[in-house]
Amino acid sequence: MWTLPTTVHSLLAAALLLGSCLQSLMATEDDVTPRISFPYNAKERSAKRFSVDGVFNYTSLLLSQEDDMLYVGAREALFALSLSDISKTKLQKNLTWGTPAGKREECSFKGKNLETDCFNYIKILLRLNSTHLYVCGTYAFSPICAYINTSTFTLERDEVGEVVMEDGRSRCPFNPEYKSTAIIVDGELYTGTVSNFQGNEPVIYKSLGQGTALKTENSLKWLQDPVFVGSAYIEESQPIGNPVGDDDKIYFFFSEAGKEFDFFDNTIVSRIARVCKGDKGW
Ligand SMILES: *[C@@H]1O[C@H](CO)[C@@H](O)[C@H](O)[C@H]1NC(C)=O
Ligand SMILES: *[C@@H]1O[C@H](CO)[C@@H](O)[C@H](O)[C@H]1NC(C)=O
Ligand SMILES: *[C@@H]1O[C@H](CO)[C@@H](O)[C@H](O)[C@H]1NC(C)=O
Ligand SMILES: *[C@@H]1O[C@H](CO)[C@@H](O)[C@H](O)[C@H]1NC(C)=O
Secondary structure (H helix, E strand, C coil): CCCCCCHHHHHHHHHHHHHHHHHHHHHCCCCCCCCCCCCCCCCCCCCCCCCCCCCCCCCEEEEECCCCEEEEECECEEEEEECCCCCCHHHCEEEECCCCHHHHHHHHHCCCCCCCCCCCEEEEEEECCCCEEEEEECCCCCCEEEEEECCCCEECECCCCCECEEECCCCCCCCCCCCCEEEEECCEEEEEEECCCCCCCEEEEEECCCCCCEECCHHHCCCCCCEEEEEEEECCCCCCCCCCCCCCEEEEEEEEECCCCCCCCCCEEEEEEEEECCCCCC
16 A cells, blocks of 8 residues: 555644754754764773774664674675674675676666666665564665575575575665665665656655555655655553554654745755654555
């Protein structure tokens, strides 16, 4: 069913409450002073470093308390690092998830840059359950998702040895530069991203596997060029214990063009949107 989670709308309205922060946000747009800083002095503090020659864009990190690992998603590669020492090569596992030459050519043919755009950038790296991670990559502007068996740190394959892949549209952006967000709550994936190649159809989407998907309706223009920052799950039913948990909420944090401001230039505003976990879109 492709209908709307009704609660996104009311929340966008609620997000306008953030308007009072707007003044300071605009004033400090070029000021990149961090709110919390962490002085690093190699002599006083020993920090462990991880990087691999020839591997770029370490953009997805997953700290996994289940197995004391740090999972890292980079361009065409993933790593499993032991938290006891992320720099110890002996304790690392890696897997390569490259893009077939045909896909890269297709990407280049569509006008994208072969040396920057047409690779598989890992954008989503989440724990699915105790044995598997869920991973999505841009796959040369043709996003796909797959499963990683954490015991072997390999992509899940079917009986004939093919990697089990799912369409990544509405989950993972096409463009590696695009800022998206994703979270898994009770086995269901929620994403804030763009759903098309051109990158002009922003979407908040809920799905996993072959199940029903719900998404924001593009024609309503609820989202205006959003840049997603993150997402979070906040349980509201506890400790009262609503048996269906239908007031549990998923929050999306982003900035976007504030169309309610009648200025010459687009004004970028911070927003929070939320969807109810129990919302079936009816
Ligand atoms: C991946 O792991 C293998 C085996 O440990 C190692 O030989 C190889 O250099 C690693 N590759 C990367 C990119 O880290
Ligand atoms: C975790 O999910 C994978 C992929 O759907 C599935 O094959 C596996 O059996 C699940 N593991 C558990 C413990 O539920
Ligand atoms: C993960 O891979 C190992 C080795 O191939 C296999 O024994 C195990 O059953 C797999 N786990 C799951 C949950 O598929
Ligand atoms: C990937 O890394 C390169 C080199 O650091 C950088 O120039 C480029 O902007 C990065 N691309 C993405 C999509 O993060």
